[in-house]
Amino acid sequence: MAKWDLDKLHHADNRVNTHYIIDRLEDILNDTNQKDGRIVRKLDELRRELIYNLVANSKIKRGVEG
Numbered sequence: 001m002a003k004w005d006l007d008k009l010h011h012a013d014n015r016v017n018t019h020y021i022i023d024r025l026e027d028i029l030n031d032t033n034q035k036d037g038r039i040v041r042k043l044d045e046l047r048r049e050l051i052y053n054l055v056a057n058s059k060i061k062r063g064v065e066g
Helices: 018-031 037-062
Strands: none
Touching: 018 037
16 A cells, blocks of 8 residues: 655645545455455446546646647
8 A cells, every 4th residue: 555644745635635546446456355346346447537537637737638
């Protein structure tokens, strides 16, 4: 699991760090016994959506299209 130094975060507020959520989802997916495939698929889908949005937001901030 990724360790986040909360004391070093700038602009601490009620928002959640997307990188942290993705790391946690990956930990959960790696630790699960994969018995309930439906739950695993939904968690993996959420992880993929977060990664997609993270990349899209990064491109918007840099002014990159496509």
